[in-house]
Amino acid sequence: MSEIQRILRDPNLVEAGIARHCRYDPNQLIIEQGREDRSLYLVESGVVRVIGHIELEDSRRIQPGLCDLREGEIFGELSLFDSGPRSASVVAIEACELLVLDAAALADHFDRVPHDGYRVLKWLFSVLGGRLRRADRRVADLFAWGLRAHQIDRHL
Numbered sequence: 001m002s003e004i005q006r007i008l009r010d011p012n013l014v015e016a017g018i019a020r021h022c023r024y025d026p027n028q029l030i031i032e033q034g035r036e037d038r039s040l041y042l043v044e045s046g047v048v049r050v051i052g053h054i055e056l057e058d059s060r061r062i063q064p065g066l067c068d069l070r071e072g073e074i075f076g077e078l079s080l081f082d083s084g085p086r087s088a089s090v091v092a093i094e095a096c097e098l099l100v101l102d103a104a105a106l107a108d109h110f111d112r113v114p115h116d117g118y119r120v121l122k123w124l125f126s127v128l129g130g131r132l133r134r135a136d137r138r139v140a141d142l143f144a145w146g147l148r149a150h151q152i153d154r155h156l
Contacts, residue, residue, distance in 0.1 A: 004123045005072060007116045008042050009099060018105040024048075024092035031076060031090040038083060038103040040076040043069055046096020050075065051089045067134075068093060077124050079103040 013019040021044070024030055030041065033053050041048075050066040066088060069075055075090055080103045110117025147153040 002072070004120055005042070007120055008101065009044075013101070013106075013109070016105075016109070017102070018109055019099055019101045022098050022100050024096050024098065026092055026094050028092045029089065030092060030098070031086050031088070033087065033089040034085045036083065036085050038079045040074060040079050040101050040103055040106070041090075042099040042101070043071050043073050043075075044097040044099055045071055046098075047093040048075070048090050048096060048098075049093050051091060053089065074124075074127065076103075077127065080107060080121075080124065 008019070014021070024046070030048060031037075033051075048069050050069065052066050076086075078084075078087070107117075110120065144153075147156070
């Protein structure tokens with residue numbers, strides 16, 4: 001278990017009401033895009049899928065899977081920094097156990113235990129940086145695909 005997992009899985013967080021263990025069945029919705037809540041999740045077992053919702057012309061919609069997350073990975077981490085609506089949905093792919101942390105209460109806890117807060121935030125910045133780099137690559141790939149699909153690349 002990593003140091004970050006040790007910090008987040010501290011039994012004192014459950015006792016203080018900051019964290020709780022939840023079980024989700026396959027295909028069960030965990031987070032709904034557009035909803036506002038202030039929880040972050042640590043996958044303890046199982047697999048979850050992050051899903052985007054895209055509207056096409058004629059009110060058609062698609063829901064591409066953006067990524068799958070497994071044991072030790074976190075999602076909903078933006079709720080530590082922002083109280084805005086969820087940017088994607090998350091659904092259980094297989095039965096899973098999640099540690100659900102109340103972001104506001106966790107932030108207060110980290111104010112009282114800044115050493116742990118610093119380590120977790122430093123780790124979260126690393127996670128967010130990796131996700132941003134992957135998103136940048138996807139946007140560039142989609143842009144290039146669009147240029148080729150519309151034969152615009154021949155004019156550049």
